Amino acid sequence: MNRSYRIGVIGGDGTGPEVVAEGVKVLRALSKAADFDFEFTKFDIGGDRYLREGLLITDEEIATLKGMDAIFLGAIGHPEVRPGILEREILLRLRFDLDLYINLRPVVLFEGVDTPLKAKGPEDIDFVVIRENSEGMYAGGGGFFKKGTPDEVAIQESVNTRRGVERCIRYAFDLCRKRNRKRRLTLCAKTNVLIYESDLWRRVFDEAAAEYPDIAVNYQHVDALCMWMIKNPEQFDVIVTGNLFGDIITDVGAIIQGGLGIAAGGNINPQGTAMFEPIGGSAPKYAGQGKINPLAAICAAQMLVAYLGETDAANRLLAAVKQVVNGKIKSLDAGKMGYSTSEVGDLVAGCLA
Ligand code: IPM
Ligand code: MG
Helix, strand or coil, rough: EEEEEEEEEEECCHHHHEEEEEEEEHHHHHCCCCCEEEEEEEEEECCCHHHCCCCCCCCHHHHHHHCCCCEEEEEEECCCCCCHCCCCCHHHHHHCCCCCCCEEEEEECCCCCCCCCCCCCCCCEEEEEEEECCEEEEEEEEEEEEECCCCCEEEEECCCHHHHHHHHHHHHHHHHHHCCCCCEEEHHHHHHHCCCHHHHHHHHHHHHHHCCCCCEEEEEEEEHHHHHHHHHHHHHHHHHHHHHHHHHHHHHHHHHHCCCCEEEEEEEEECEEEEEEEEECCCCHCCCEEEEECHHHHHHHHHHHCCCCCHHHHHHHHHHHHHHHHHHCCCCCCCCCCHHHHHHHHHHHHCCE
16 A cells, blocks of 8 residues: 555645645646655635634644644635734744744755846755754744833843753754755854854754764854855855744845746644745735746655655655756746746646656
């Protein structure tokens, strides 16, 4: 009998459901030619349901999703819902409750894809960012004092536990070793200003480094690192950083790898489940038009297959994506691809047949 994987599918908001449908299409095509199957379970979670029923995500849904082999997420964010509600109560709740403490974001420029960086090519842009995904500024601590008065105070706290920092840093060292490329791990923080949290990161990093003598380590302040990602991206192999800095630098990463049409990421608990998503957001202005590029979602699906340990299939899917971006589609930008959303999915699925 074939192996079977249970995948929770959350289309979510805006263009999320459209791009996720193409990811599922491609996963079905992939499994047809392999000795495993997928069993997809759809979840109606997102802004529309919230507006309709007042529900964000239920404890039962969290428990069911926890039991899945992996989760495939489209996008969360709705123009009619105040910013912060859906993001905190759905996306961040999933990251926290499932303890998806690693946010893994590859920054890879494929052959045939344009980068805004002058004179840089695929040989220069090929690294991974490991973003701590369960604490830091995202923990949500803080509060207002005298809100709405001229004397008001807003405090936003960053939570960094030794355990949280250490498990993230060790994951990055292990990944760097497993990748076996430049074997260089860069810590990104802000030790010159954030003298508590960055100090903890730096000490834990240096302690771990002693156990990985085969990995070359260096340190960069986050502001300088943003500059170097533009000027000399070829120096990077694996970057490890906290939640907020990771959020910011991976948008820089997305644009240098060709934009949000191709950038994907994984929210991973190495001892539990994982959730994969295109990192582009819900792009509501394109919703329902068949114009959005599904390749980022398809790349997220590719990461999901790799995470399940189906290495051959993951490599085949990666090759299919590379084939489609190198020549077949005109541009990665919504509406400029020369194909509709579902036609791009068909192109990738066609390469797998
Ligand atoms: C991301 C997004 C989220 C984040 C938002 C939607 C809350 O920007 O996944 O990078 O800040 O983590
Ligand atoms: Mg972000």
